[in-house]
Amino acid sequence: MTAIKKIFGGDTRQLGMIFALIALIVFFQIKTGLTLDPNNVNNIIQGNAYILVLAIGMVLVIIAGHIDLSVGSIAAFVGIVVAMGIRDWGIPWWLGILLGLVIGGLVGAWQGFWVSYLGIPAFIVTLAGMLIFRGANQWVGKSLTVPVPEAFQVIGAGSLPEVGPNTGYNNLTILLGILGCAAIVFGAIRSRARLVKINAEVEEAWVMWTRLALICLVIMGTMLLIASGRKGFPVSGLILVALVLIYGFISSKTVLGRHIYAVGGNRHAAELSGVKSKKINFFVMCNMAVLSALAGMMFVARSTASGPFDGVGWELDAIAAVFIGGAAVTGGVGTVIGSIVGGLVMAVLNNGLQILGVGADATSVIKGLVLLAAVLFDVYNKSQGKPSITGLLMRNRKGSDSAAPAATNNPAADATSSLSETTRTEG
Amino acid sequence: MAASEQMGRTVPAGQVILEMRNITKEFPGVKALSNVNMLVRRGEIHAICGENGAGKSTLMKVLSGVWPVGSYDGEILFEGHPVTFQNINDSEKAGIVIIHQELALIPELSIAENIFLGNEQRKRGVIDWVLTQQRATELLARVGLSEDPNTKIKDIGVGKQQLVEIAKALSKDVKLLILDEPTSALNESDSQHLLSIMDGLRSKGVTCIMISHKLNEIEQISDSITIIRDGKSVETLDVREDGVDENRIIRGMVGRDLESRFPDHTPQIGDVLFEIKNWNVQHATRTDRLVAKNSAFTVRRGEIVGFAGLMGAGRTELMRSIFGRSYGTFLGGTLTLNGKERQLKSVSDAIDAGIAYVTEDRKTLGLNLLDDIKTTTVAAKLKRITHNLVVSETEEFRFAEEYRKEMRTKTPSVEEGVAKLSGGNQQKVVLAKWLFTEPELLILDEPTRGIDVGAKYEIYGIIQRLADQGKGVIVVSSELPELLGLSDRIYTICEGAITGCLTKEEADQESLMRLMTKTSGAGGVALDEEPAHDPGLSA
Structure with a gap:
């Protein structure tokens, strides 16, 4: 458990959301079998x-x-x-x-x-x-x-066009994935080296490498998935990635x-x-x-x-x-x-x-509840001085298999159950 | 049980109103209280002393039910019976009322409405305003206030507000009144008035527990003192029998004798560094008032210059007008730094020119409580570590570490959130933040407010070291002994005008007080007329 925390860094709030996202994807993939279809992934990116x-x-x-x-x-x-x-x-x-x-x-x-x-x-x-x-x-x-x-x-x-030899995949999309991974790995190594130079505390090497491997796995997985479909990576997705990089840089650096x-x-x-x-x-x-x-x-x-x-x-x-x-x-x-x-x-x-x-009416209700649940966790955990959403998720799973938290049910329902448990122990 | 005995102190059972036994309260990773014992006699004023972070406030939160029963270990006996408070309402029902350091009054409501807030005087579900008025007037009389109960809270001074809080407590049939730093925001005369009201309550049988850093007041008013150090109750002193004085209390609090409250220091004073002349500033909201009237003063290199004045005299306003005109409307005047006349029109101008201003209000004006130490340290001069648009995180870390060591800030790491630090350590972080801007003139507004004795001594040392580096230092303080102990020269301010300048040798409390109350116009100083909610200073 601590290993997982180390790998994903201290921001448990964000980690919680990432887990929720993965859980949602897995849930819908099992239920519908279509969520991870290349065209659907393209669709999600372009439509959002x-x-x-x-x-x-x-x-x-x-x-x-x-x-x-x-x-x-x-x-x-x-x-x-x-x-x-x-x-x-x-x-x-x-x-x-x-x-x-x-x-x-x-x-x-x-x-x-x-x-x-x-x-x-x-x-x-x-x-x-x-x-x-x-x-x-x-x-x-x-x-x-x-x-x-x-x-x-x-x-x-629009999407990235087909260029180069016929590999069965969209070549530019894969190239993009490789370049992205290389940049992330290079950046991580460089910033680590600088931290070492000033004797700041650095995480253990295996933590960094595991994290990098996971990130690259996700990126390459997504890219391969999309590249295997009828079209390449969407242009709107490219614009989005560029903006995330630019604004991520502006806001943090x-x-x-x-x-x-x-x-x-x-x-x-x-x-x-x-x-x-x-x-x-x-x-x-x-x-x-x-x-x-x-x-x-x-x-x-x-x-x-x-x-x-x-x-x-x-x-x-x-x-x-x-x-x-x-x-x-x-x-x-x-x-x-x-x-x-x-x-x-x-x-x-x-x-x-x-x-x-599911009809638009029910969808709207569910989205509203998810928003409330997510923010409630934040507020509640802050007021209790407790670890965030993930802390609760993890505590719930103590003793059980930790590899796929919340994989089998809806995170919204999950969220509610862990909250009520906490309320009970508090009261 | 015939008598209660704790820490060598025996009190007959009938006289005991409160006994706390072996209170232990743990937070994740920290033991805030461990086996604290306290015994309070009926009808006494019982002071709790301890350095910041010693656990005084936590203890009072346990007592008043903020931390419900079950969240701590130990036993509380009130009037001889064990009590188990789930929340504040429970403790208030039992007759224990706590008045927090930050007053919980609503500025836009009247005195009467505030007194009965949550306890409205009702007849068949409708508020009975006649009864409300009548009871409010009675209660105000008990605390020595003759104000119209319809006056809005925002229109009375902070001293009177404190008294309204007490009246509110009395309306709840209080048996045990807890006051957390009741005089920390009050000036000398308001403080004395409050203490005399407490004295009056004592003679009417109300027991008070008082947390305070002002040891002279504790010595003056309290009957007994419980000293808490590092979450443990160290001793309980009987003020009269044990012949307690300030030094005795300090010894208990820090666990050793502080030989001197100020480090030894020989000033090395150089040339004039900073000067203002004909400095005029208008009040931020009231156009008919000047907060600086033709003010003029100088600061030399290596000199610590004190500024004394009563609350509302315009000390903070003057300093902030110097610091990039960040207060009021600038009407004119010259500012000379290092022999050059300067126009500093914004805070960033002032910082670039080499002026730093450490605010009196650490939490609302000095810190972003969401930040960690390293972010705070570099916040006022990011360009010092910015290269090609990028804020260097490695340099940020390096500087933060450097200042942490220099200031001896107690923290697990510079990545710790500033909200988690004690007042003294927060102040060190704020000082580091301003030293990082490499200032030549440092303006310190109430640099030791809300800081315990040990940390004060350290802060004084830092201030003296800065002066020895050739910087000019201005210290604004409401505590005259602090000014007298620290400054090489002291200016006094009254109603926006500088009324005098005394050297260290000439100055004593009396002479300063005389100059601080020397008004230019007719009539005395209208202290209480100054509203506490000054929008100009908080906006």
Whole structure:
């Protein structure tokens, strides 16, 4: 048990979500036999990439202590402007994308200005933005659906092309996987070497290597799976991976990232440490709108047209992903990668229930309950000063086979049972 | 049982109101209390002393039911009967009321509403406002307040708020009143008033337990003292019989004699490092008030300059206006650092210029309690370890380690969360954070507030070392003995104006107090008129 903890690092909260994700995948695979079908995996990625892009922006907003309700409306607004720009003004597809990002930036500057320089709570500003840009979408597009050309559709529906010898797999996808693994291994070795140099505590070598092996296994497994299908790795997935890397880097390694956490953790203390909190707030709101614009365009590209009801409810999916991924409502806590995992939990759940033929009504109820359960664990464990969700999962399995925790039943039900057990022991 | 005996102290059974026996409380990995014994006599003021982290607050949480029965070992006898509190309501029903250090009053509600919050005076389910008023007035009279019970809490000073808390406790028919650091936020005269109210309660038969770091107050008011060290009850002293004085208490708390409360130090004072002239700053919310009026002062290299003033005099406001104009509206004045006139318009300007400001309010203004030690250490000058946009985690670790060793911060590692540290160690981390910015002028606002005696001595040593390195150090403190022991020169502030400057040799408590209350206009100092919730300082 301690070995598992060592391998996955100290962040038990995130580990819990990863286990939940794996459990969900295994559960649905056994139930339906279709979850791990290459086409379905492609489908999950393409059908959720835009929500995950939103989750990346949203986690920064939430870390800084705000919320953004306008992302769906901004996405829809940008989508329609870009679609009309390409159709009616004849601008090329790449200029359309650029135009969309610029509009996103302008919208973000507008909202960021209200939040940071006029001091209006982001909840209000973006609630207003939700109404404004929804209306703007329908006004500009006259509530009609506007198609986009095929070249534009690549960012939402495209895949890596077939190149090179016929191996039975999509070569570029496999190459991508190999490059990814190599980069991760190289990075890990380098940072370990630097830690050793300054005599900092480092984990045992076998821990690192086991973890690296597991990560590479997952990456290569996914890539081989996708590569064996009809299409290669989706372009929207590539965009997502790139954004995860960029924003993961910004949030954890740069001054900007540190300052976002600082402002969210304690704004007054941050200001008295020289952090310009207004600029930080402006940045996160503005950045969110740019990513909303991108998400909107990816969605339009996938659905081949922009419509008046694009993006309805997206803000809630993105916010849910962030909170399932371990962010705190009060700000200062959260990670990009956690939010992605949170978003994937929702995505797999959605997809699996769909394949099982569960209706939209029941799906919505289940998703709501999963969100509540995930956040409840966080709050409960913090208030008790106890290890997080995983600690509970692990304690439940003490003595039993630990290799596949929660493999046989639904994690939501699992979660409830372990909670009630804890409540009993407390009482 | 005819009499209760603990730690060599025998009290006839009839006189005992509370006995705690062999209380042991464990948290995961830490034994917060081990076999603590305490005996409180009816109608006395019983002080609990101990360094931060010794377990005083935990003990009181056990007593008041915050930690329910079963979560600790041991036995509590209240009025001769064993009690098993599940929560605070149980203990309040029994007549034990605790007043926490952070006051639990609601600023927007009136005094009367606060007193009866959760205990509303009802008639057939509807609040009886006449009765509420009437009872509130009675209760206020008992604590010596003549305020209209309809006054909102935010409109009275923190001293009076403390008294309202006591009135609230009295409304619950309190038999045993626990006060956690009751005077830590009060100025001298408010503190004295509070102590006299406690004295009055004692004569009416209310037993008080008081946790305090202010040893002079304990010596003045308490009848007996239980000393806790490292989670164990060390001894119980009878103040009058044992002839207890401050040094005796300190010896019990730290387990040895502290020969001096201040390390020996010979100042090496150099050239003028810092100077302000004609410094005028307007209050953050009230445009008719100046928090700095034509202020001027100097700090030399190697010098420790103290600032004395009553609460609300404008010390913190002045310092924060210097620190990148982070308080109020700057109206004008010159600031000279190292012989050069500077315009420091933001906190980052000030940090870059070499000024550091350690705030008086560690938890809400000084620290991000979500952070760990290493992140905190480098937070105020990230660019020092940033190369090509990347914050170097290896350098972060190295610096954090370096400062941890230099400050002798007690922690398992620099990856520990700052929220888990004791007050003294938190303060060391905050000091490290500001030393990391390589300042020339260090402004320390209440550097030892809420810190125990041993840690204070260490902090004083650090301050003196910094001065010896040629830095200028400003110390703002409400504790006059601290200023007198530490500073080479002391300025006094009253109502935003600098009213005097005394050298170490000239200054004593009396002369300082005279200058601290020297108002420019007519009339005395309106201490209590200063609202405690000053939005300018917290916003």
